[in-house]
Amino acid sequence: MTGQLEGRVALITGAGSGIGRAAAQRFAAEGCAVAVVDLVAAAAQDTVDKIIANGGRAIACPANVTADAEVRSAVERTVEAFGRLDVLYNNAGVNSSGSVVDATEDDWDRCMGVNVKGTFLCSRAAVSHLAASGSGAIVNQASVAALVGIPNFAAYCAAKGAVVALTRSMAVDLAPRGIRVNVICPGTVFTPLMEPLLRARGDGDLEAGLAKTTVKYPIGRLGSPEEIASAALFLASDQASFLTGSVLTADGGMTAQ
Numbered sequence: 001m002t003g004q005l006e007g008r009v010a011l012i013t014g015a016g017s018g019i020g021r022a023a024a025q026r027f028a029a030e031g032c033a034v035a036v037v038d039l040v041a042a043a044a045q046d047t048v049d050k051i052i053a054n055g056g057r058a059i060a061c062p063a064n065v066t067a068d069a070e071v072r073s074a075v076e077r078t079v080e081a082f083g084r085l086d087v088l089y090n091n092a093g094v095n096s097s098g099s100v101v102d103a104t105e106d107d108w109d110r111c112m113g114v115n116v117k118g119t120f121l122c123s124r125a126a127v128s129h130l131a132a133s134g135s136g137a138i139v140n141q142a143s144v145a146a147l148v149g150i151p152n153f154a155a156y157c158a159a160k161g162a163v164v165a166l167t168r169s170m171a172v173d174l175a176p177r178g179i180r181v182n183v184i185c186p187g188t189v190f191t192p193l194m195e196p197l198l199r200a201r202g203d204g205d206l207e208a209g210l211a212k213t214t215v216k217y218p219i220g221r222l223g224s225p226e227e228i229a230s231a232a233l234f235l236a237s238d239q240a241s242f243l244t245g246s247v248l249t250a251d252g253g254m255t256a257q
């Protein structure tokens, strides 16, 4: 590893599993102290234990990203522990089920709450610290679902589209404070978030669902959490110093067709 985030501090939401955990581990390996935020305390602690076992620095901050008081507490704990905050990776997300015909209101509210309101609340709580760092960066997590219609995924498509629009809004508003804001649109990665969708797509057969999904990807496979973490690292680092308001697809060509 090359120390791309040496001396920096990052807060990563949804870092108890999947892409968030991979990013927490990668950022730590690049010299970054990491606040691991997750709804599930044990999952957050597990990520922290893995980082510390590899000689990195991390703390667990269990929090619900839709609850402002919990979000603010996680940010303040991070700054107390590590003295600063340079990077916010708004990775926490949930999917949805159903088309506009049959999606439920509860499903819609939960999906918009975690994906969109969570991004808003975490960003709002972090802005003053990111501005003070002098190298502040926010990385938001959207999806290819922000760019193309995915069947039976109405709320998720809408939520991720909103995250892209919010990213552009934040990029404009926060540039004068020295904070860059960019968004990743990952294609499908096999994570706990995706497993139910893939299983449903295969009528209960996960392998069949995976096969139906893989054919959508010109590169011939799904992504890995580590590949999305690499994209996040780039956007968080000084390597991306002229990027703000950018929408980075990391999707094996899925939206290039």
Ligand code: 1HS
Binding pocket: 095, 142, 143, 144, 145, 150, 186, 187, 188, 189, 194, 213, 216, 254
């Ligand atoms: C959940 C993730 O953001 C991907 S959206 C679904 C894309 S695909 O499986 O229909 O190619």
